[in-house]
Amino acid sequence: xxxxxxxxxxxxxxxxxxxxxxxxxxxxPHQSEYLADHYKTREFISGFTxxxxxxxxxxxxxxxxxxxxxxxxxxxxxxGSEFELMKMGVExxxxxxxxxxxxxxxxxxxGFDGECYSVTGYKDLSENMxxxxxxxxxxxxxxxxxxxxxxxxxxxxxxxxxxxxxxLKEKLEILRERMALNHCDYTFIGAPEDICYLLNIRxxxxxxxxxxxxxxxxxxxxxxxxxxxxxxxxxxxxYLEENGISIYSYEYIYSLLKNIPGKNRIYLxxxxxxxxIYDAINxxxxxxxxxxxxxxxxxxKTDAEIESIKKAYIIDGVSLVKFFNWLEVGAKTGSLxxxxxxNKLHDLRAQNESFIEDSFETIAGYKDNAAIVHYAxxxxxxxxxxxxxxxxxxxxxxYKEGTTDITRTIALGSLREDEKxxxxxxxxxFLSLFLAKFKNKTKGTRLDMIAKYPLWKAGKxxxxxxxxxxxxxxxxxxxxxxxxxxxxxxxxxxxxxSIEPGxxxxxxxxxxxxxxxxxxxxxDNEFGHFLEFETLTYVPIDTRPIKIEMLSTEEIDWxxxxxxxxxxxxxxxxxxxxxxxxxxxxKEI
Numbered sequence: 001x002x003x004x005x006x007x008x009x010x011x012x013x014x015x016x017x018x019x020x021x022x023x024x025x026x027x028x029p030h031q032s033e034y035l036a037d038h039y040k041t042r043e044f045i046s047g048f049t050x051x052x053x054x055x056x057x058x059x060x061x062x063x064x065x066x067x068x069x070x071x072x073x074x075x076x077x078x079x080g081s082e083f084e085l086m087k088m089g090v091e092x093x094x095x096x097x098x099x100x101x102x103x104x105x106x107x108x109x110x111g112f113d114g115e116c117y118s119v120t121g122y123k124d125l126s127e128n129m130x131x132x133x134x135x136x137x138x139x140x141x142x143x144x145x146x147x148x149x150x151x152x153x154x155x156x157x158x159x160x161x162x163x164x165x166x167x168l169k170e171k172l173e174i175l176r177e178r179m180a181l182n183h184c185d186y187t188f189i190g191a192p193e194d195i196c197y198l199l200n201i202r203x204x205x206x207x208x209x210x211x212x213x214x215x216x217x218x219x220x221x222x223x224x225x226x227x228x229x230x231x232x233x234x235x236x237x238x239y240l241e242e243n244g245i246s247i248y249s250y251e252y253i254y255s256l257l258k259n260i261p262g263k264n265r266i267y268l269x270x271x272x273x274x275x276x277i278y279d280a281i282n283x284x285x286x287x288x289x290x291x292x293x294x295x296x297x298x299x300x301k302t303d304a305e306i307e308s309i310k311k312a313y314i315i316d317g318v319s320l321v322k323f324f325n326w327l328e329v330g331a332k333t334g335s336l337x338x339x340x341x342x343n344k345l346h347d348l349r350a351q352n353e354s355f356i357e358d359s360f361e362t363i364a365g366y367k368d369n370a371a372i373v374h375y376a377x378x379x380x381x382x383x384x385x386x387x388x389x390x391x392x393x394x395x396x397x398x399y400k401e402g403t404t405d406i407t408r409t410i411a412l413g414s415l416r417e418d419e420k421x422x423x424x425x426x427x428x429x430f431l432s433l434f435l436a437k438f439k440n441k442t443k444g445t446r447l448d449m450i451a452k453y454p455l456w457k458a459g460k461x462x463x464x465x466x467x468x469x470x471x472x473x474x475x476x477x478x479x480x481x482x483x484x485x486x487x488x489x490x491x492x493x494x495x496x497x498s499i500e501p502g503x504x505x506x507x508x509x510x511x512x513x514x515x516x517x518x519x520x521x522x523x524d525n526e527f528g529h530f531l532e533f534e535t536l537t538y539v540p541i542d543t544r545p546i547k548i549e550m551l552s553t554e555e556i557d558w559x560x561x562x563x564x565x566x567x568x569x570x571x572x573x574x575x576x577x578x579x580x581x582x583x584x585x586x587k588e589i
Contacts, residue, residue, distance in 0.1 A: 003047045003081035009144040010045065011059055020108040021100055022140060024055040027116040030190050031272045033477055034209050034360075037149040039116065041141040044148075048077045050374060055083070056096060058103060065096055068463040069373040072506065089463070097128045106131050111138040114275035119268075119289075122275050136275045154204035156212045156231050158239055159473060161200060163401060165304025168200050168243045171297070176220060178293045184267040186260060186285075187293060189216045191272040193474040194294040199225070199245065201236065202473060208360045209475050210398055215253040215277070222246065226253040254280040261285075267293065291480050298472065299481055301494045305402070305472050306518055309496070309536055312354075312402035313516070317538045317566070318573045319348045323393075324410060325581035331385040331412045338364045338377035341385065341393070349397045359396035359403050359476040366391045370409070370510030373464060373502070387413035390423070390545065392510050398473050405476050405498055406537050407514035411544045422503045423511050423545035428454035429501035430513045431555045433466075433483070433533055437522050440529040444487030451483065451501055460503060467497040470516050493531065495519045513541065538566045540585040548589055560588045 014022055024046075028039035033051060042048070046055045046064050050073055053066035062082040066074050067089065074085045087093045094102065104110060110129065114122075114136030125134055142148065161167050166174075175198065179187050189195055192211035196202055203212025214227035224246045225232075232240065232247055240247060248256070257277065260266065262284030269292040270278075281287065301309070323345045330336040342362040349355055365375040366383040370392035385391065391412055396405035409423065433451050444467075451466045467483030470476060481489040483497060491497075500514030515537035522532040540563050548556070567586040574582055 003045070003083065006045055006144060007057060007062055007082055010057055010140055013140045013143060014057075014059060014111070017111070017135070017138070018109055019111040019135065019138065020104050021056055021058045021110045022138070023096075023110065023112040023117070024057070024141065025112070025117055025121065026051065026053055027118070028213070029115045029274050029277075030192050030213060030215075031118045031274065032192060032206060032209070032211075033475060034206050036152060036206050036213070038151045041113075041116070041145070044141060044145055046078070046083050047081055048074050048083070050074060050077075054096060056099065061103070063099060072372045073374065097124065100125075100129065100132075104129075104132055107133065109133045109135055111135040111140070113139040113141070114279070115139070117275050119270035119273050119275060119278045122278075123270065136279075151213070151228075152205045153228070153230060155233055156201045156203045156227075156236050158236055159196075159200050159202045160400070163304070163308045164200065164472060165302040168198070168239075168245075171198050171200075171294075172218070172223065172244070174297060175218065175293055178297075179218070179220070179267060182267055182288060182290075182293070183265060184288055185264040186217060186219050186266040188257070188266055188268040188273065188277070189218070189292055189294060190274065190277060191269065191292055191295070193471060193478070194272075194292050194298065195225070197298045197472070197474060198294050199240065199243075201240075202356075203231065208358055210356055210473055211475070214250070217253065217256050224248055224252075224256055226250050226256070253277065257281045269295070295480055298474070299469055299478065299495055300492060301472065301496055301518065303494070306494060306496075306536075309402035309472070309516075309518075312399045312404055313536050313538055314569055314573070315352050315354065315399055315401065316349070316397060316404040316406065317570050319345075319352065320406065320408070320539045321570055321574060321582050321585075322578050323348050324408070324585075325578050327385070327391070327410070328412060328581075331391075332387045334384060334386060336385045337382040338366055338369065338385070338391075339379060339382040341391075342377050342395075345393070345395055352399065354400040356398040356400065356473070359398050359405060363394035363407075364391065365510055366412075367509060368507050370512075371504040371506050371508060372510070373504060385412060388415075389413065390415065390419060390509060390511065392512055394512060394514065396476055400473065403471055403473055403476055404537070405470055405514065405516055406539060407500055407512045408539060408542065409511045409513060409545075410542050415545055418505075419509050419511075420545050420547050421550070422460075422505065422509070424547045424550045425455055425458055425460060426501050426503050426511045426513055427541070427546065427559075428551065428555065429466075430499060430515075431558055433499050434517070434535065435554060435558060437530050437532050438491070440531055441490035441492060442531070443490055444481060444483045445485055447483045447491065448485050448487075451499070455501070455503065462502045462504065464502070466501055467499045470496050470498060491519050491531065493519050493521060496536070497533075499533065515539075535562065538569050540566045540582070542585070543587070543589045546589065556589060564588070
């Protein structure tokens with residue numbers, strides 16, 4: 001069925017209830033970033049496959065909002081359909097609220113599926129739609145998606161405490177202490193990654209995220225897990241029950257919330273709680289809203305987690321060295337393309353005993369495809385690799401020891417002068433944060449400015465975040481901290497983050513360099529407690545595209561020391577041509 005045919009069927013349903021606009025968000029009942037196939041409703045109705053975006057369908061128009069990471073991708077994927085791309089953050093394009101305000105008449109009806117729409121999103125609409133009516137009980141996509149994939153049924157499994165250093169009981173104690181500090185009798189958690197973190201379990205419900213779809217309601221003396229009970233079997237059920245976790249059916253969460261005694265107070269995260277869940281809470285219960293308490297807990301890694309992540313990056317680094325060696329040899333033959341390369345990287349990682357799955361879909365963009373920030377190679381249209389230009393490879397994996405996320409841009413052969421200049425500017429941006437010292441509790445906004453200054457000085461910029469928190473065998477993108485122009489969360493010791501500046505020249509080339517780092521103490525003095533970033537990632541940074549005269553002595557020294565450390569850590573696990581490739585890649589400049 002074509003996209004336009006789907007829109008016809010949707011509009012027929014809208015007319016039955018006199019709905020003037022229907023919103024399809026990128027979401028599931030848990031407001032997850034990555035979705036099980038069953039919940040890819042926005043992709044179904046629009047044809048756009050990016051991981052972020054919102055479709056709005058009126059009786060006459062269809063619009064798709066997404067951010068700058070996906071502009072080029074969306075333009076291609078929306079061709080041939082009614083959908084028009086609305087570029088978020090770009091002057092001249094209205095926001096969703098502005099569009100609805102302009103196109104939906106007073107007292108008009110705006111519909112959406114409340115089970116897949118956040119409380120935060122609902123509040124934004126209700127505050128700006130005036131007398132228009134919001135109808136939140138409309139799951140229209142289910143009615144027209146006749147071959148909708150089933151939800152996964154894989155069993156949950158226990159993630160050994162030795163990796164994270166804290167038991168389920170210890171985490172519950174910490175959580176209840178934080179509940180008491182917030183004067184709350186209950187906390188509701190709808191984020192699967194927070195639930196898996198708290199319980200030290202993992203699952204296979206979402207591609208690239210070893211989590212399990214569930215809800216949990218925790219009081220001062222009880223914890224109720226609502227989940228598809230078929231997924232909790234044998235030793236996992238025994239483990240949970242032994243630790244005081246009561247297990248109920250997935251839908252039972254509505255009864256639990258309805259039956260909370262009045263005058264109690266519940267804490268919840270409005271960005272990770274859907275409208276249907278919120279509406280189920282006993283009207284006499286007081287509600288405190290904020291970021292999930294568990295989100296703050298898991299943002300600061302334990303020493304055990306940091307040490308385990310370091311091991312994960314050694315495993316990953318070895319696989320990547322083998323991959324880049326294979327890639328450069330193959331590029332000279334003209335027998336490889338982007339998709340073949342992506343699959344090869346997956347296969348190399350999967351050979352490791354502790355490998356679980358990739359942590360996101362590999363981005364492997366050659367030449368101008370690298371300018372598409374979240375480009376993913378496909379069976380049709382993947383570029384053949386040659387011994388010229390650059391390839392950007394952004395990838396990662398979940399191992400039992402931890403989660404990795406790394407980008408390297410590699411020269412496959414001769415480069416133009418502008419490519420070398422741009423590569424060196426991105427490298428200087430990358431190095432600026434690893435060379436920085438900053439006060440304890442510095443906000444992500446300030447760190448973002450430090451990273452971008454070398455590019456701004458050259459009159460250039462990139463339009464995605466400079467860094468994001470990385471989960472521990474959970475989700476590769478983890479908050480609340482981020483290095484971005486809007487993030488106000490304070491950075492403290494043992495927080496982890498990616499550092500990934502880039503530069504993207506449409507129809508020409510794209511460059512990104514990314515490593516994960518953790519925050520550690522730098523020094524104390526009379527002016528305060530100072531911090532710095534310590535790298536967790538060890539894969540050589542390509543020095544061939546560098547214009548050395550653009551780097552300072554301090555930058556050169558850091559880069560040489562880093563590549564030397566890569567050789568020391570990875571060489572014991574490599575031999576033959578792979579070892580020779582590593583040695584060549586780590587030579588001083």
